[in-house]
Amino acid sequence: NPKPVQITKFTERNGAPSFFPSGASFLYSTNRFWPGWDICRFTFDTSTEVCVLMGNTSASKPRVDPTGKQFVFVAGEGHELNIAVSPL
Numbered sequence: 001n002p003k004p005v006q007i008t009k010f011t012e013r014n015g016a017p018s019f020f021p022s023g024a025s026f027l028y029s030t031n032r033f034w035p036g037w038d039i040c041r042f043t044f045d046t047s048t049e050v051c052v053l054m055g056n057t058s059a060s061k062p063r064v065d066p067t068g069k070q071f072v073f074v075a076g077e078g079h080e081l082n083i084a085v086s087p088l
Contacts, residue, residue, distance in 0.1 A: 008042060010049075016061040020068045027052070027071055029060035039073060053086065064088075 008014050010032055017028040025043040032038075033051070037058040040051040053059040053073070062073045068088065075084040 007044075008049075018062050018064045018071065020064050021066055022068065027062035027064055029062065036077070039071075052088070059084070 008028075010030065012030065012032040012034075014028055014030045014032070017026045019026045024045065025041055027039055027041050029037050030040055030051075033054060035056050037060040038051050038055070039053040039059045039062045040049050042049050057075065057077055060074050062071045064071045070085055070087045072083055072085050074081050076082050
């Protein structure tokens with residue numbers, strides 16, 4: 001059995017990854033820039049991170065669509081959570 005390899009080495013909580021169809025990058029949730037959760041993109045070949053949604057209102061649990069052109073995510077604060085969609 002192959003051993004898992006840690007990809008990110010960021011502080012705080014980072015989770016809910018969703019791969020792009022190409023497999024070259026993925027979106028994930030992070031709370032490193034509190035207040036709120038943000039959604040960032042990690043690209044393998046350059047080992048770079050770009051946060052695509054940031055702010056005081058949380059955005060988390062991204063899921064990339066099969067075309068890689070948009071993603072759905074959980075948006076809101078506290079007990080007021082909804083589903084939103086964003087282009088990439």
